[in-house]
Amino acid sequence: MSNFLGSHAINMDAKGRLAIPAKVREELAQACGGRIVLTANADEERCLLVYPEPEWEILRPKIEALPNMNRAARRLQRLILGNAAPMELDGAGRILVPPTLRSYAHLEKKLMLIGQGKKLELWSEERWFAWLDESTDDDDMPPEMEALSL
Amino acid sequence: MSNFLGSHAINMDAKGRLAIPAKVREELAQACGGRIVLTANADEERCLLVYPEPEWEILRPKIEALPNMNRAARRLQRLILGNAAPMELDGAGRILVPPTLRSYAHLEKKLMLIGQGKKLELWSEERWFAWLDESTDDDDMPPEMEALSL
């Protein structure tokens, strides 16, 4: 199973194409043969999520099964399913980010790709560094987190 | 079974015709041979729902069977059943949206078609982006959703 770590600075060209760093490309090749699903993040941070296809196929049914008479569930379904774009890396190891997703996450030229274990996050570089500066550690923790010893 | 994903920007022409994107068209072809049912959405968002006919035939009896001494149930029946329009894609892969539904969902020229697993949602582009900006993640979640790990 894939285990993405670390952050990579990458550039998107004028057509919305972006070259996946070689090291990440290798991991993607063995995790899913280069078949990925790109979608929107549902929390307040407007970044994109990159799932290897097998990981996506674990998550998708869970989201589809949510009771959609509930408003929060509908929102998650619209964001995650409604923005999901399956794709494959092109011959040069690049992906084309759909315009909708580009504007959702405010992606311009300079981006950051952040390893998050089973998935990756794709941020506008500006927003990533702004988040680093702004985010604080004074929110409530779930019990599993309270018990951690780093 | 069909599995609609992603969002597509589409234009409706002066005659109320709209071209289904090629990828969606393929999925519709195999799910229902292009036979779909278009109807109104029942929640607060004024969008339309697009069901492949077999999916519709699973949903329809459930709605018809609701105890309609209840006001919420009557509302659902009137909206969903009372606006349902069965149709087929034309030779160029387009559908003609009935005027009633067009005005219900405030559809003008620019539209968004949103994949939602077993069905699709059809929005006015303006309303879709407004919803994206306005919707927040502070509604109450069902327990299945609280337990999710994206």
Place this chain on the structure above:
DNA sequence: AAAAAAAACCACTAAAAACCACTTTTTCCC
């Protein structure tokens, strides 16, 4: 029977995807 509206058909334009070539950076060997 004529006129209007709707549906099917056909042709043209535009956009997306695949392909190819060049430049820059990194790594390995001398």
Place this chain on the structure above:
DNA sequence: GGGAAAAAGTGGTTTTTAGTGGTTTTTTTT
């Protein structure tokens, strides 16, 4: 440490396919 070779990243070009708009034919209504 320097040079060469290979790999990675970048940009442009071509080809194919999807979308758009107009035209004709058929059906329905008055």
